[in-house]
Amino acid sequence: MFNASLKQLSLQLAEKKISSTELTTEFIKRIKALNPEYNAFITVNEELSLAQAQAADKMRASGKAGPLTGIPIAQKDIFCTKGWLTTCGSKMLSNFVSPYDAGVIERFNQAGAINIGKTNMDEFAMGSSNETSFYGPVKNPWDHAAVPGGSSGGAACAVAARLAPAATGTDTGGSIRQPAALCGISGIKPTYGLVSRYGMIAFASSLDQGGPMAKSAEDLALLLNVMTGFDPRDSTSLQRDTEDYARDLQKPLAGLRIGLPKEYFAEGMSKDVESAIEKALDEYRKLGAQTVEVSLPNAPLAIPVYYVLAPAEASSNLSRFDGVRYGHRAKSYGDLADMYRKSRAEGFGPEVKRRILIGTYVLSHGYYDAYYIKAQKLRRLIAQDFADAYKQCDIIMGPTTPTVAFNLGEKSGDPIQMYLSDIYTSAANLTGMPAMSIPVGFGDKNRPVGLHIIGNYFREAQMLNVAHQYQLATGWHLQSPV
Amino acid sequence: MTLSVSDVKRIADLAYIEIDEDEAKETLNQLSGIFNLIETMQAVDTSTVEPMSHAQSVVQRLRDDKITETDQRELYQSIAPQVEAGLYLVPQVIE
Numbered sequence: 001m002f003n004a005s006l007k008q009l010s011l012q013l014a015e016k017k018i019s020s021t022e023l024t025t026e027f028i029k030r031i032k033a034l035n036p037e038y039n040a041f042i043t044v045n046e047e048l049s050l051a052q053a054q055a056a057d058k059m060r061a062s063g064k065a066g067p068l069t070g071i072p073i074a075q076k077d078i079f080c081t082k083g084w085l086t087t088c089g090s091k092m093l094s095n096f097v098s099p100y101d102a103g104v105i106e107r108f109n110q111a112g113a114i115n116i117g118k119t120n121m122d123e124f125a126m127g128s129s130n131e132t133s134f135y136g137p138v139k140n141p142w143d144h145a146a147v148p149g150g151s152s153g154g155a156a157c158a159v160a161a162r163l164a165p166a167a168t169g170t171d172t173g174g175s176i177r178q179p180a181a182l183c184g185i186s187g188i189k190p191t192y193g194l195v196s197r198y199g200m201i202a203f204a205s206s207l208d209q210g211g212p213m214a215k216s217a218e219d220l221a222l223l224l225n226v227m228t229g230f231d232p233r234d235s236t237s238l239q240r241d242t243e244d245y246a247r248d249l250q251k252p253l254a255g256l257r258i259g260l261p262k263e264y265f266a267e268g269m270s271k272d273v274e275s276a277i278e279k280a281l282d283e284y285r286k287l288g289a290q291t292v293e294v295s296l297p298n299a300p301l302a303i304p305v306y307y308v309l310a311p312a313e314a315s316s317n318l319s320r321f322d323g324v325r326y327g328h329r330a331k332s333y334g335d336l337a338d339m340y341r342k343s344r345a346e347g348f349g350p351e352v353k354r355r356i357l358i359g360t361y362v363l364s365h366g367y368y369d370a371y372y373i374k375a376q377k378l379r380r381l382i383a384q385d386f387a388d389a390y391k392q393c394d395i396i397m398g399p400t401t402p403t404v405a406f407n408l409g410e411k412s413g414d415p416i417q418m419y420l421s422d423i424y425t426s427a428a429n430l431t432g433m434p435a436m437s438i439p440v441g442f443g444d445k446n447r448p449v450g451l452h453i454i455g456n457y458f459r460e461a462q463m464l465n466v467a468h469q470y471q472l473a474t475g476w477h478l479q480s481p482v
Numbered sequence: 483m484t485l486s487v488s489d490v491k492r493i494a495d496l497a498y499i500e501i502d503e504d505e506a507k508e509t510l511n512q513l514s515g516i517f518n519l520i521e522t523m524q525a526v527d528t529s530t531v532e533p534m535s536h537a538q539s540v541v542q543r544l545r546d547d548k549i550t551e552t553d554q555r556e557l558y559q560s561i562a563p564q565v566e567a568g569l570y571l572v573p574q575v576i577e
Contacts, residue, residue, distance in 0.1 A: 097561060206535065232543070235543065236540070307516060319497075319498075324562075325558070326561045329564070335573050336572050344497075357497060371523075373533050376533030378528060383534060432536075432537020
Protein backbone atom coordinates (compact mmCIF):
# COMPACT_ATOMS: atom_id res chain seq x y z
CA MET A 1 0.00 0.00 0.00
CA PHE A 2 2.75 2.47 0.92
CA ASN A 3 4.54 1.88 -2.38
CA ALA A 4 1.40 1.97 -4.52
CA SER A 5 1.00 4.54 -7.30
CA LEU A 6 -1.93 6.96 -7.25
CA LYS A 7 -3.54 4.97 -10.06
CA GLN A 8 -3.22 1.74 -8.06
CA LEU A 9 -4.64 3.37 -4.93
CA SER A 10 -7.49 4.82 -6.94
CA LEU A 11 -8.27 1.39 -8.35
CA GLN A 12 -8.19 -0.25 -4.91
CA LEU A 13 -10.59 2.40 -3.63
CA ALA A 14 -12.87 1.95 -6.66
CA GLU A 15 -12.91 -1.83 -6.24
CA LYS A 16 -13.67 -1.37 -2.52
CA LYS A 17 -10.59 -3.34 -1.51
CA ILE A 18 -9.91 -0.53 0.91
CA SER A 19 -11.81 2.54 2.08
CA SER A 20 -10.36 6.03 2.28
CA THR A 21 -10.88 5.90 6.03
CA GLU A 22 -8.71 2.76 6.26
CA LEU A 23 -6.10 4.15 3.88
CA THR A 24 -5.91 7.45 5.78
CA THR A 25 -5.68 5.64 9.12
CA GLU A 26 -2.76 3.54 7.84
CA PHE A 27 -0.82 6.59 6.65
CA ILE A 28 -1.47 8.48 9.90
CA LYS A 29 -0.19 5.47 11.86
CA ARG A 30 2.93 5.42 9.73
CA ILE A 31 3.49 9.16 10.14
CA LYS A 32 3.06 8.88 13.91
CA ALA A 33 5.61 6.08 14.06
CA LEU A 34 8.25 7.59 11.76
CA ASN A 35 7.85 11.37 11.85
CA PRO A 36 9.72 11.82 15.14
CA GLU A 37 12.81 10.62 13.24
CA TYR A 38 12.22 12.42 9.91
CA ASN A 39 10.49 15.63 11.05
CA ALA A 40 8.78 15.80 7.65
CA PHE A 41 5.48 17.09 9.07
CA ILE A 42 4.89 20.20 11.16
CA THR A 43 1.22 19.41 11.79
CA VAL A 44 -0.78 16.20 11.66
CA ASN A 45 -4.46 16.39 12.59
CA GLU A 46 -6.01 12.95 12.68
CA GLU A 47 -9.50 14.24 13.40
CA LEU A 48 -9.60 16.62 10.42
CA SER A 49 -8.00 14.08 8.06
CA LEU A 50 -10.38 11.30 9.06
CA ALA A 51 -13.41 13.59 8.69
CA GLN A 52 -12.27 14.25 5.10
CA ALA A 53 -11.76 10.50 4.55
CA GLN A 54 -15.27 9.71 5.73
CA ALA A 55 -16.64 12.39 3.43
CA ALA A 56 -14.58 10.93 0.55
CA ASP A 57 -16.01 7.47 1.23
CA LYS A 58 -19.52 8.94 1.05
CA MET A 59 -18.61 10.82 -2.14
CA ARG A 60 -17.48 7.52 -3.67
CA ALA A 61 -20.60 5.67 -2.45
CA SER A 62 -22.75 8.27 -4.19
CA GLY A 63 -20.89 7.69 -7.46
CA LYS A 64 -19.13 11.05 -7.57
CA ALA A 65 -15.52 9.89 -7.18
CA GLY A 66 -12.71 11.30 -9.29
CA PRO A 67 -9.17 9.95 -9.71
CA LEU A 68 -7.91 11.46 -6.42
CA THR A 69 -11.02 10.94 -4.29
CA GLY A 70 -10.03 9.38 -0.98
CA ILE A 71 -6.28 9.62 -1.56
CA PRO A 72 -4.15 11.24 1.16
CA ILE A 73 -1.95 14.13 -0.01
CA ALA A 74 0.63 15.93 2.16
CA GLN A 75 0.28 19.71 1.87
CA LYS A 76 3.27 22.03 2.14
CA ASP A 77 2.82 24.33 5.13
CA ILE A 78 2.90 27.35 2.79
CA PHE A 79 -0.67 26.70 1.63
CA CYS A 80 -3.27 28.35 3.88
CA THR A 81 -5.60 25.60 5.04
CA LYS A 82 -8.80 26.49 6.87
CA GLY A 83 -8.78 25.31 10.49
CA TRP A 84 -5.18 24.05 10.22
CA LEU A 85 -2.09 25.61 11.71
CA THR A 86 -0.29 27.16 8.70
CA THR A 87 3.21 28.24 9.74
CA CYS A 88 5.26 28.60 6.54
CA GLY A 89 8.08 27.16 8.66
CA SER A 90 8.30 30.39 10.68
CA LYS A 91 7.99 31.48 14.28
CA MET A 92 6.18 34.49 12.80
CA LEU A 93 3.20 32.26 11.92
CA SER A 94 3.63 29.66 14.68
CA ASN A 95 0.19 30.63 16.05
CA PHE A 96 -1.56 31.15 12.70
CA VAL A 97 -4.61 28.91 12.24
CA SER A 98 -5.71 29.90 8.76
CA PRO A 99 -9.25 31.28 8.46
CA TYR A 100 -9.43 30.34 4.77
CA ASP A 101 -8.26 27.82 2.15
CA ALA A 102 -5.69 28.47 -0.57
CA GLY A 103 -6.87 27.94 -4.16
CA VAL A 104 -4.78 24.75 -4.37
CA ILE A 105 -6.31 23.38 -1.14
CA GLU A 106 -9.82 24.13 -2.44
CA ARG A 107 -9.08 22.20 -5.61
CA PHE A 108 -7.84 19.15 -3.69
CA ASN A 109 -10.87 19.37 -1.38
CA GLN A 110 -13.23 19.50 -4.36
CA ALA A 111 -11.47 16.45 -5.82
CA GLY A 112 -12.15 14.60 -2.55
CA ALA A 113 -8.45 14.22 -1.67
CA ILE A 114 -7.44 13.95 1.98
CA ASN A 115 -5.07 16.43 3.62
CA ILE A 116 -2.80 14.03 5.53
CA GLY A 117 -0.76 16.79 7.18
CA LYS A 118 1.25 19.96 6.67
CA THR A 119 4.86 19.43 5.66
CA ASN A 120 8.01 21.02 7.01
CA MET A 121 9.82 23.59 4.88
CA ASP A 122 12.52 26.24 4.95
CA GLU A 123 11.21 29.39 6.63
CA PHE A 124 9.03 31.28 4.12
CA ALA A 125 10.47 28.90 1.47
CA MET A 126 13.87 30.58 1.74
CA GLY A 127 16.47 27.84 1.76
CA SER A 128 17.78 24.79 -0.06
CA SER A 129 18.22 22.34 2.81
CA ASN A 130 15.15 22.71 5.05
CA GLU A 131 17.54 23.87 7.78
CA THR A 132 16.07 27.38 8.05
CA SER A 133 12.76 25.98 9.34
CA PHE A 134 11.71 27.20 12.80
CA TYR A 135 10.54 23.59 13.29
CA GLY A 136 13.97 22.10 12.80
CA PRO A 137 15.69 20.24 9.98
CA VAL A 138 14.28 17.26 8.08
CA LYS A 139 16.27 14.10 7.41
CA ASN A 140 16.93 12.66 3.99
CA PRO A 141 15.34 9.17 4.02
CA TRP A 142 18.23 7.76 1.95
CA ASP A 143 20.82 8.86 4.49
CA HIS A 144 19.86 10.42 7.79
CA ALA A 145 23.09 12.44 7.87
CA ALA A 146 22.05 14.26 4.68
CA VAL A 147 19.67 17.15 4.04
CA PRO A 148 16.49 16.46 2.05
CA GLY A 149 16.94 19.70 0.07
CA GLY A 150 14.56 22.61 0.25
CA SER A 151 12.52 24.50 0.52
CA SER A 152 9.95 21.69 0.03
CA GLY A 153 12.14 19.33 2.10
CA GLY A 154 9.36 17.92 4.25
CA ALA A 155 7.28 17.16 1.16
CA ALA A 156 10.16 15.37 -0.59
CA CYS A 157 10.99 13.40 2.55
CA ALA A 158 7.33 12.44 3.10
CA VAL A 159 7.01 11.01 -0.42
CA ALA A 160 10.41 9.27 -0.40
CA ALA A 161 9.86 7.74 3.07
CA ARG A 162 6.36 6.68 1.97
CA LEU A 163 4.66 8.78 4.67
CA ALA A 164 2.28 10.07 1.98
CA PRO A 165 1.40 8.84 -1.52
CA ALA A 166 2.08 12.33 -2.94
CA ALA A 167 2.64 15.91 -1.83
CA THR A 168 2.43 19.51 -2.91
CA GLY A 169 5.40 21.83 -3.10
CA THR A 170 6.21 25.33 -4.26
CA ASP A 171 9.15 26.43 -6.36
CA THR A 172 10.63 29.95 -6.46
CA GLY A 173 14.21 29.03 -7.41
CA GLY A 174 14.17 25.23 -7.38
CA SER A 175 12.23 24.40 -4.22
CA ILE A 176 10.28 21.51 -5.79
CA ARG A 177 12.99 20.16 -8.11
CA GLN A 178 16.05 20.33 -5.86
CA PRO A 179 14.50 18.40 -2.92
CA ALA A 180 12.88 15.97 -5.41
CA ALA A 181 16.36 15.31 -6.83
CA LEU A 182 18.03 14.93 -3.44
CA CYS A 183 15.31 12.58 -2.16
CA GLY A 184 15.04 10.48 -5.33
CA ILE A 185 11.44 11.39 -6.25
CA SER A 186 9.71 13.17 -9.16
CA GLY A 187 8.53 16.76 -9.01
CA ILE A 188 7.35 19.39 -11.48
CA LYS A 189 7.16 23.16 -11.41
CA PRO A 190 4.56 24.03 -14.04
CA THR A 191 4.58 27.08 -16.31
CA TYR A 192 4.16 30.25 -14.25
CA GLY A 193 0.47 31.10 -13.95
CA LEU A 194 -1.02 27.59 -14.20
CA VAL A 195 -1.34 26.91 -10.46
CA SER A 196 -3.19 29.45 -8.31
CA ARG A 197 -1.08 31.49 -5.92
CA TYR A 198 -4.17 32.52 -3.93
CA GLY A 199 -3.52 31.61 -0.30
CA MET A 200 -0.01 30.36 -1.08
CA ILE A 201 2.08 32.49 1.27
CA ALA A 202 4.07 34.79 -1.01
CA PHE A 203 7.86 34.78 -1.21
CA ALA A 204 8.68 36.27 -4.65
CA SER A 205 5.41 36.71 -6.51
CA SER A 206 6.80 36.83 -10.06
CA LEU A 207 8.71 33.55 -9.50
CA ASP A 208 6.55 31.50 -7.06
CA GLN A 209 4.71 28.54 -8.53
CA GLY A 210 3.07 25.57 -6.85
CA GLY A 211 3.38 22.05 -8.18
CA PRO A 212 3.15 18.35 -7.29
CA MET A 213 5.78 15.96 -5.90
CA ALA A 214 5.28 12.22 -6.25
CA LYS A 215 6.84 8.85 -6.97
CA SER A 216 6.40 8.95 -10.76
CA ALA A 217 5.64 11.16 -13.76
CA GLU A 218 2.31 9.39 -14.18
CA ASP A 219 1.32 10.40 -10.63
CA LEU A 220 2.43 13.98 -11.32
CA ALA A 221 0.09 14.11 -14.33
CA LEU A 222 -2.92 13.10 -12.21
CA LEU A 223 -2.01 15.68 -9.58
CA LEU A 224 -1.51 18.47 -12.14
CA ASN A 225 -4.97 17.72 -13.53
CA VAL A 226 -6.35 18.70 -10.13
CA MET A 227 -3.94 21.49 -9.14
CA THR A 228 -3.97 23.64 -12.27
CA GLY A 229 -6.73 25.95 -13.41
CA PHE A 230 -7.77 29.57 -13.56
CA ASP A 231 -8.35 31.40 -10.29
CA PRO A 232 -9.64 34.99 -10.54
CA ARG A 233 -8.28 35.71 -7.05
CA ASP A 234 -4.70 35.35 -8.33
CA SER A 235 -3.96 38.37 -10.54
CA THR A 236 -1.41 36.41 -12.61
CA SER A 237 -3.46 33.23 -13.00
CA LEU A 238 -3.75 32.27 -16.68
CA GLN A 239 -7.08 31.68 -18.39
CA ARG A 240 -6.59 28.62 -20.55
CA ASP A 241 -8.56 25.61 -21.73
CA THR A 242 -8.50 22.61 -19.38
CA GLU A 243 -5.78 20.11 -20.27
CA ASP A 244 -5.38 16.42 -19.51
CA TYR A 245 -1.72 16.27 -18.54
CA ALA A 246 -1.73 12.48 -18.90
CA ARG A 247 -2.83 12.57 -22.53
CA ASP A 248 0.62 12.10 -24.08
CA LEU A 249 2.19 9.71 -21.54
CA GLN A 250 2.24 6.76 -23.95
CA LYS A 251 3.77 8.54 -26.96
CA PRO A 252 7.04 7.03 -28.23
CA LEU A 253 10.10 9.28 -28.03
CA ALA A 254 11.51 8.55 -31.51
CA GLY A 255 12.70 11.78 -33.10
CA LEU A 256 12.68 13.79 -29.85
CA ARG A 257 15.46 16.39 -29.89
CA ILE A 258 17.02 16.86 -26.46
CA GLY A 259 19.08 20.03 -26.02
CA LEU A 260 22.07 19.80 -23.70
CA PRO A 261 23.24 23.28 -22.65
CA LYS A 262 27.03 23.27 -22.68
CA GLU A 263 27.01 25.67 -19.71
CA TYR A 264 25.27 22.99 -17.61
CA PHE A 265 27.77 20.28 -18.55
CA ALA A 266 30.76 22.30 -17.42
CA GLU A 267 32.79 22.95 -14.32
CA GLY A 268 30.71 22.72 -11.17
CA MET A 269 28.93 19.42 -11.80
CA SER A 270 30.43 16.67 -9.68
CA LYS A 271 31.70 13.45 -11.33
CA ASP A 272 29.14 11.15 -9.70
CA VAL A 273 26.25 13.34 -10.86
CA GLU A 274 27.73 13.60 -14.36
CA SER A 275 28.04 9.84 -14.64
CA ALA A 276 24.39 9.22 -13.66
CA ILE A 277 23.19 11.96 -16.04
CA GLU A 278 25.23 10.54 -18.94
CA LYS A 279 23.70 7.09 -18.35
CA ALA A 280 20.22 8.61 -18.37
CA LEU A 281 20.98 10.38 -21.66
CA ASP A 282 22.19 7.06 -23.13
CA GLU A 283 18.86 5.56 -22.11
CA TYR A 284 17.06 8.38 -23.95
CA ARG A 285 19.14 7.71 -27.06
CA LYS A 286 18.11 4.05 -26.84
CA LEU A 287 14.49 5.22 -26.68
CA GLY A 288 15.00 6.98 -30.01
CA ALA A 289 15.79 10.52 -28.92
CA GLN A 290 18.69 12.55 -30.32
CA THR A 291 20.82 14.89 -28.25
CA VAL A 292 22.08 18.22 -29.55
CA GLU A 293 24.39 20.71 -27.87
CA VAL A 294 22.78 24.07 -27.21
CA SER A 295 24.06 27.17 -25.47
CA LEU A 296 22.59 29.37 -22.75
CA PRO A 297 25.37 32.00 -22.57
CA ASN A 298 23.77 33.99 -19.77
CA ALA A 299 22.93 30.93 -17.65
CA PRO A 300 25.76 31.56 -15.15
CA LEU A 301 24.06 34.86 -14.27
CA ALA A 302 20.83 33.20 -13.15
CA ILE A 303 21.97 33.03 -9.51
CA PRO A 304 23.07 36.68 -9.15
CA VAL A 305 19.92 37.84 -10.97
CA TYR A 306 17.78 35.62 -8.78
CA TYR A 307 19.41 36.96 -5.60
CA VAL A 308 18.42 40.49 -6.58
CA LEU A 309 14.87 39.84 -7.81
CA ALA A 310 13.72 37.25 -5.26
CA PRO A 311 14.85 39.22 -2.16
CA ALA A 312 13.46 42.45 -3.67
CA GLU A 313 10.03 40.89 -4.04
CA ALA A 314 10.36 39.15 -0.67
CA SER A 315 11.17 42.38 1.18
CA SER A 316 7.94 43.83 -0.17
CA ASN A 317 5.80 40.71 0.41
CA LEU A 318 7.06 40.12 3.95
CA SER A 319 6.34 43.69 5.02
CA ARG A 320 2.82 42.42 5.80
CA PHE A 321 4.14 40.58 8.86
CA ASP A 322 3.95 43.37 11.40
CA GLY A 323 2.29 41.79 14.43
CA VAL A 324 -0.97 43.73 14.02
CA ARG A 325 -3.66 41.47 12.56
CA TYR A 326 -2.14 38.00 12.90
CA GLY A 327 1.14 36.25 13.61
CA HIS A 328 3.80 36.92 16.21
CA ARG A 329 3.81 40.11 18.29
CA ALA A 330 6.66 40.90 20.68
CA LYS A 331 5.75 40.76 24.38
CA SER A 332 7.12 44.17 25.29
CA TYR A 333 7.59 47.23 23.11
CA GLY A 334 7.39 50.99 23.18
CA ASP A 335 5.74 52.83 20.30
CA LEU A 336 4.23 51.40 17.11
CA ALA A 337 7.52 51.41 15.16
CA ASP A 338 9.22 49.65 18.06
CA MET A 339 6.46 47.05 18.06
CA TYR A 340 7.08 46.40 14.34
CA ARG A 341 10.87 46.22 14.80
CA LYS A 342 10.79 43.88 17.78
CA SER A 343 8.02 41.64 16.42
CA ARG A 344 9.87 41.21 13.13
CA ALA A 345 13.27 40.74 14.80
CA GLU A 346 11.81 37.98 16.99
CA GLY A 347 9.50 36.40 14.39
CA PHE A 348 11.91 36.01 11.47
CA GLY A 349 14.94 33.71 11.40
CA PRO A 350 18.42 34.75 10.14
CA GLU A 351 18.03 33.69 6.48
CA VAL A 352 14.69 35.48 6.10
CA LYS A 353 16.13 38.64 7.68
CA ARG A 354 19.15 38.43 5.39
CA ARG A 355 16.95 38.29 2.32
CA ILE A 356 14.70 41.10 3.50
CA LEU A 357 17.81 43.23 4.02
CA ILE A 358 19.21 42.40 0.56
CA GLY A 359 15.83 43.22 -0.98
CA THR A 360 15.43 46.45 0.97
CA TYR A 361 18.90 47.55 -0.12
CA VAL A 362 18.52 46.79 -3.85
CA LEU A 363 15.20 48.65 -3.91
CA SER A 364 16.46 51.63 -1.90
CA HIS A 365 17.01 55.08 -3.33
CA GLY A 366 20.09 55.27 -5.56
CA TYR A 367 20.51 51.53 -6.04
CA TYR A 368 17.29 50.59 -7.85
CA ASP A 369 18.68 51.00 -11.37
CA ALA A 370 22.07 49.42 -10.64
CA TYR A 371 20.59 46.28 -9.14
CA TYR A 372 16.88 45.79 -9.65
CA ILE A 373 16.55 47.12 -13.20
CA LYS A 374 19.87 45.56 -14.19
CA ALA A 375 18.65 42.18 -12.94
CA GLN A 376 15.36 42.55 -14.84
CA LYS A 377 17.30 43.26 -18.04
CA LEU A 378 19.43 40.16 -17.54
CA ARG A 379 16.26 38.22 -16.86
CA ARG A 380 15.18 39.07 -20.41
CA LEU A 381 18.55 37.94 -21.83
CA ILE A 382 18.25 34.62 -19.97
CA ALA A 383 14.72 34.12 -21.36
CA GLN A 384 16.00 34.99 -24.85
CA ASP A 385 18.74 32.34 -24.51
CA PHE A 386 16.10 29.69 -23.86
CA ALA A 387 13.95 30.90 -26.78
CA ASP A 388 17.00 30.59 -29.04
CA ALA A 389 17.86 27.14 -27.70
CA TYR A 390 14.32 25.87 -28.40
CA LYS A 391 14.86 26.61 -32.10
CA GLN A 392 17.24 23.63 -32.10
CA CYS A 393 15.54 21.23 -29.69
CA ASP A 394 12.20 20.17 -28.22
CA ILE A 395 13.24 19.87 -24.62
CA ILE A 396 16.30 20.69 -22.49
CA MET A 397 18.05 18.34 -20.07
CA GLY A 398 20.83 18.56 -17.53
CA PRO A 399 21.50 17.82 -13.89
CA THR A 400 18.98 19.20 -11.36
CA THR A 401 21.73 19.86 -8.82
CA PRO A 402 25.55 20.06 -9.06
CA THR A 403 26.03 17.44 -6.31
CA VAL A 404 24.04 14.80 -4.47
CA ALA A 405 22.57 15.71 -1.07
CA PHE A 406 25.09 17.39 1.23
CA ASN A 407 25.30 16.74 4.96
CA LEU A 408 23.15 18.43 7.58
CA GLY A 409 25.11 21.45 8.82
CA GLU A 410 27.58 21.33 5.92
CA LYS A 411 26.45 24.55 4.21
CA SER A 412 24.20 26.17 6.80
CA GLY A 413 26.92 28.64 7.83
CA ASP A 414 27.74 29.70 4.27
CA PRO A 415 24.80 31.33 2.45
CA ILE A 416 26.60 31.59 -0.89
CA GLN A 417 27.44 27.87 -1.06
CA MET A 418 23.82 27.17 -0.18
CA TYR A 419 22.55 29.54 -2.92
CA LEU A 420 24.73 27.81 -5.52
CA SER A 421 22.88 24.52 -5.05
CA ASP A 422 20.09 26.14 -7.14
CA ILE A 423 22.46 27.03 -9.97
CA TYR A 424 20.65 24.89 -12.58
CA THR A 425 17.11 25.42 -11.36
CA SER A 426 16.57 29.16 -10.88
CA ALA A 427 16.56 30.04 -14.61
CA ALA A 428 13.21 28.26 -15.09
CA ASN A 429 11.69 30.54 -12.45
CA LEU A 430 13.15 33.67 -14.03
CA THR A 431 11.77 32.67 -17.44
CA GLY A 432 8.54 31.11 -16.10
CA MET A 433 9.14 27.88 -18.03
CA PRO A 434 8.02 24.49 -16.73
CA ALA A 435 10.77 22.26 -15.33
CA MET A 436 10.90 18.95 -13.51
CA SER A 437 13.25 16.51 -11.84
CA ILE A 438 13.17 12.72 -12.00
CA PRO A 439 15.44 10.20 -10.27
CA VAL A 440 18.07 8.63 -12.55
CA GLY A 441 20.35 6.70 -10.21
CA PHE A 442 22.73 7.24 -7.36
CA GLY A 443 25.99 9.07 -6.75
CA ASP A 444 28.43 9.29 -3.86
CA LYS A 445 27.35 7.60 -0.61
CA ASN A 446 24.44 6.04 -2.50
CA ARG A 447 22.54 9.35 -2.51
CA PRO A 448 20.06 10.00 -5.37
CA VAL A 449 20.74 12.01 -8.55
CA GLY A 450 18.01 13.97 -10.35
CA LEU A 451 17.70 14.64 -14.08
CA HIS A 452 16.43 18.15 -14.83
CA ILE A 453 13.97 18.38 -17.70
CA ILE A 454 13.09 21.91 -18.83
CA GLY A 455 10.26 22.38 -21.32
CA ASN A 456 9.07 25.29 -23.37
CA TYR A 457 6.02 27.21 -22.05
CA PHE A 458 2.93 25.01 -21.56
CA ARG A 459 4.74 21.80 -22.57
CA GLU A 460 3.98 19.95 -19.33
CA ALA A 461 2.23 17.06 -21.13
CA GLN A 462 5.28 16.57 -23.35
CA MET A 463 7.68 16.70 -20.39
CA LEU A 464 5.61 14.16 -18.46
CA ASN A 465 5.62 11.93 -21.55
CA VAL A 466 9.42 12.20 -21.76
CA ALA A 467 9.75 11.39 -18.05
CA HIS A 468 7.18 8.57 -18.12
CA GLN A 469 8.82 6.77 -21.07
CA TYR A 470 12.11 6.78 -19.18
CA GLN A 471 10.38 5.46 -16.08
CA LEU A 472 8.77 2.66 -18.12
CA ALA A 473 12.21 1.66 -19.41
CA THR A 474 14.09 1.94 -16.11
CA GLY A 475 13.25 1.37 -12.45
CA TRP A 476 14.96 4.20 -10.60
CA HIS A 477 11.67 5.80 -9.59
CA LEU A 478 10.55 2.53 -7.98
CA GLN A 479 13.54 2.38 -5.65
CA SER A 480 12.66 3.23 -2.09
CA PRO A 481 14.86 4.06 0.88
CA VAL A 482 12.48 2.29 3.28
CA MET B 483 30.73 48.31 -3.76
CA THR B 484 31.52 48.33 -0.03
CA LEU B 485 28.92 48.17 2.68
CA SER B 486 29.54 49.44 6.21
CA VAL B 487 27.99 48.54 9.54
CA SER B 488 26.07 51.80 9.45
CA ASP B 489 24.64 50.84 6.02
CA VAL B 490 23.42 47.55 7.48
CA LYS B 491 21.78 49.39 10.37
CA ARG B 492 20.15 51.86 8.00
CA ILE B 493 18.74 49.03 5.83
CA ALA B 494 17.47 47.20 8.92
CA ASP B 495 15.80 50.42 10.01
CA LEU B 496 14.10 50.79 6.62
CA ALA B 497 12.95 47.15 6.86
CA TYR B 498 11.64 47.62 10.43
CA ILE B 499 13.85 44.87 11.87
CA GLU B 500 15.62 45.55 15.17
CA ILE B 501 19.29 44.65 14.94
CA ASP B 502 22.10 44.99 17.51
CA GLU B 503 25.76 45.80 16.93
CA ASP B 504 26.97 42.18 16.85
CA GLU B 505 24.22 41.07 14.49
CA ALA B 506 24.94 44.05 12.23
CA LYS B 507 28.62 43.09 12.05
CA GLU B 508 27.87 39.46 11.23
CA THR B 509 25.25 40.48 8.68
CA LEU B 510 27.75 42.84 7.07
CA ASN B 511 30.15 39.96 6.40
CA GLN B 512 27.45 37.83 4.82
CA LEU B 513 25.91 40.63 2.77
CA SER B 514 29.33 41.65 1.45
CA GLY B 515 29.88 38.13 0.11
CA ILE B 516 26.42 38.04 -1.44
CA PHE B 517 26.89 41.44 -3.06
CA ASN B 518 30.21 40.29 -4.55
CA LEU B 519 28.22 37.52 -6.24
CA ILE B 520 25.55 39.99 -7.35
CA GLU B 521 28.16 42.37 -8.77
CA THR B 522 29.04 39.80 -11.48
CA MET B 523 25.89 41.08 -13.23
CA GLN B 524 27.64 44.33 -14.06
CA ALA B 525 29.97 42.58 -16.54
CA VAL B 526 27.19 42.28 -19.13
CA ASP B 527 26.22 45.27 -21.28
CA THR B 528 22.44 45.64 -21.05
CA SER B 529 22.11 49.20 -22.33
CA THR B 530 19.77 48.18 -25.16
CA VAL B 531 17.74 45.57 -23.23
CA GLU B 532 14.21 46.18 -21.96
CA PRO B 533 13.69 45.08 -18.34
CA MET B 534 11.57 41.92 -17.93
CA SER B 535 9.37 42.21 -14.87
CA HIS B 536 7.30 39.12 -15.41
CA ALA B 537 7.37 35.67 -16.97
CA GLN B 538 4.17 36.16 -18.95
CA SER B 539 3.37 39.31 -20.83
CA VAL B 540 -0.24 39.58 -19.72
CA VAL B 541 -2.30 42.61 -18.84
CA GLN B 542 -4.09 43.07 -15.55
CA ARG B 543 -7.62 41.81 -15.62
CA LEU B 544 -10.44 44.14 -14.63
CA ARG B 545 -13.45 43.05 -12.63
CA ASP B 546 -16.84 44.53 -11.90
CA ASP B 547 -16.91 46.84 -8.91
CA LYS B 548 -19.19 44.76 -6.74
CA ILE B 549 -19.01 43.28 -3.26
CA THR B 550 -17.84 39.68 -3.31
CA GLU B 551 -16.49 39.27 0.23
CA THR B 552 -18.73 38.53 3.17
CA ASP B 553 -18.24 39.94 6.67
CA GLN B 554 -15.84 37.64 8.52
CA ARG B 555 -14.53 40.11 11.07
CA GLU B 556 -15.01 37.84 14.07
CA LEU B 557 -13.25 34.93 12.38
CA TYR B 558 -10.34 37.07 11.21
CA GLN B 559 -9.97 38.84 14.53
CA SER B 560 -10.01 35.57 16.46
CA ILE B 561 -6.34 35.09 15.48
CA ALA B 562 -5.22 38.70 16.06
CA PRO B 563 -2.67 39.49 18.79
CA GLN B 564 -4.87 42.15 20.43
CA VAL B 565 -8.41 43.28 19.62
CA GLU B 566 -11.08 45.23 21.44
CA ALA B 567 -14.62 46.08 20.37
CA GLY B 568 -13.93 44.82 16.87
CA LEU B 569 -10.78 46.92 16.47
CA TYR B 570 -7.15 45.88 16.17
CA LEU B 571 -5.16 47.40 19.02
CA VAL B 572 -1.71 48.96 18.50
CA PRO B 573 0.29 51.47 20.60
CA GLN B 574 -1.12 54.97 20.50
CA VAL B 575 0.08 56.85 17.40
CA ILE B 576 -1.61 60.26 17.80
CA GLU B 577 -1.29 62.17 21.08
